[in-house]
Amino acid sequence: MKSFIKKIDRRLLPDSEENRLAPYVWLIYLSIFYFSMAFGKHSGSEYLAATLGSIVFLALYFWAYWLRGWNVYKAILGIMLLGSYFGTVTPGANVFFVYAGAFCCRLGNPKRAMAGLAFITLSTLTLSWSYQLSPYFYIPAIMFTLMVGGVNIFQAEIEKKRKQLLLSQEEVRTLARTAERERIARDLHDLIGHTFSVITLKAELAGKLVDKDLPRAKGEIKQLENISRDALKQVREVVTGFRASDLNDEFAHAKFTLESNDINFEYQFEDIEIDDNTNKELAIILKELITNILKHAHASKVSATLSKIKDRITLEVQDNGVGINTGDKAKKGFGLKGIGERVEKLKGTFSISSESSTLGKGATFTVSVPEESLS
Numbered sequence: 216m217k218s219f220i221k222k223i224d225r226r227l228l229p230d231s232e233e234n235r236l237a238p239y240v241w242l243i244y245l246s247i248f249y250f251s252m253a254f255g256k257h258s259g260s261e262y263l264a265a266t267l268g269s270i271v272f273l274a275l276y277f278w279a280y281w282l283r284g285w286n287v288y289k290a291i292l293g294i295m296l297l298g299s300y301f302g303t304v305t306p307g308a309n310v311f312f313v314y315a316g317a318f319c320c321r322l323g324n325p326k327r328a329m330a331g332l333a334f335i336t337l338s339t340l341t342l343s344w345s346y347q348l349s350p351y352f353y354i355p356a357i358m359f360t361l362m363v364g365g366v367n368i369f370q371a372e373i374e375k376k377r378k379q380l381l382l383s384q385e386e387v388r389t390l391a392r393t394a395e396r397e398r399i400a401r402d403l404h405d406l407i408g409h410t411f412s413v414i415t416l417k418a419e420l421a422g423k424l425v426d427k428d429l430p431r432a433k434g435e436i437k438q439l440e441n442i443s444r445d446a447l448k449q450v451r452e453v454v455t456g457f458r459a460s461d462l463n464d465e466f467a468h469a470k471f472t473l474e475s476n477d478i479n480f481e482y483q484f485e486d487i488e489i490d491d492n493t494n495k496e497l498a499i500i501l502k503e504l505i506t507n508i509l510k511h512a513h514a515s516k517v518s519a520t521l522s523k524i525k526d527r528i529t530l531e532v533q534d535n536g537v538g539i540n541t542g543d544k545a546k547k548g549f550g551l552k553g554i555g556e557r558v559e560k561l562k563g564t565f566s567i568s569s570e571s572s573t574l575g576k577g578a579t580f581t582v583s584v585p586e587e588s589l590s
Contacts, residue, residue: 241317265304283321284323294312298311313359313360316360319368481518483519496584497582511536519532533578563583
């Protein structure tokens with residue numbers, strides 16, 4: 216039963232909606248409309264219209280949670296139309312205007328939200344004046360629209376500030392990790408310096424013993440080989456740890472950046488050993504792709520995967536946004552052009568697809584490079 220409810224919930228609300236219980240709780244105010252219809256004298260056709268209108272309202276209501284920015288006005292206008300129609304039937308229809316006002320906070324910024332509230336208020340007054348509607352309709356409609364809408368706008372701004380603060384804290388932690396890596400790098404430099412000093416001394420001693428004590432000289436040379444092999448192994452292990460952190464940090468940073476803009480981001484990557492140059496280039500490419508999605512995609516979901524297929528490393532980023540023109544013009548933008556140049560330098564391939572993906576309609580960016588950098 217729980218899995219069924221969860222499945223329905225996933226259908227009704229996007230994954231980016233954090234407080235998933237609230238949208239269902241707010242539907243309790245729809246009872247105002249039903250009580251108004253129940254205790255009024257209405258015809259059978261009006262009751263049928265109210266039933267159908269409720270279904271349309273629920274569709275618009277949950278659709279509004281999937282929209283982003285300016286597109287939310289579509290659901291707001293739809294709800295207002297329902298309120299305008301049923302306002303001539305029962306005063307309880309004023310609750311539709313309150314719902315419309317509550318969604319204004321999702322229009323993108325406070326200026327748009329306040330303009331939306333002003334438009335709803337003006338529309339309510341115009342409707343009431345045109346049809347001579349009861350004060351029981353327009354007074355609560357205006358009062359609660361401004362009250363609920365204003366509170367939602369305030370809370371939305373607080374939530375944005377909270378997410379920005381979390382992002383800033385994560386950036387501070389990233390800087391701290393960077394400083395720690397630099398400290399370790401200095402320690403590594405000292406270690407390598409010591410190793411090379413030992414190798415130099417051993418080489419000098421072996422050179423002196425070649426003519427005097429050949430077996431001992433061979434032993435010193437053997438020790439030189441062991442020391443150099445051990446040093447190379449240690450350097451590879453340490454550098455591998457550094458390599459993984461760069462791209463890993465960029466994935467984490469992308470998650471915080473997207474989710475602070477109400478975009479759900481999921482990522483997964485295999486534990487792959489990547490050379491330092493390729494790691495840094497892929498991290499920059501991922502950053503450019505995320506920036507491009509933020510600016511142009513209007514997406515609500517983004518996913519990224521890093522995998523190894525045979526001797527090639529593949530980075531794939533998908534979104535469910537508006538898609539992209541896959542012709543030559545698509546790669547002429549500064550960001551995508553820069554990605555193409557970086558991939559070319561790595562002797563790899565870069566492709567863009569606007570066909571349906573696992574996230575639905577949107578764009579898929581695929582970068583495939585050799586396992587080791589050839590640049």
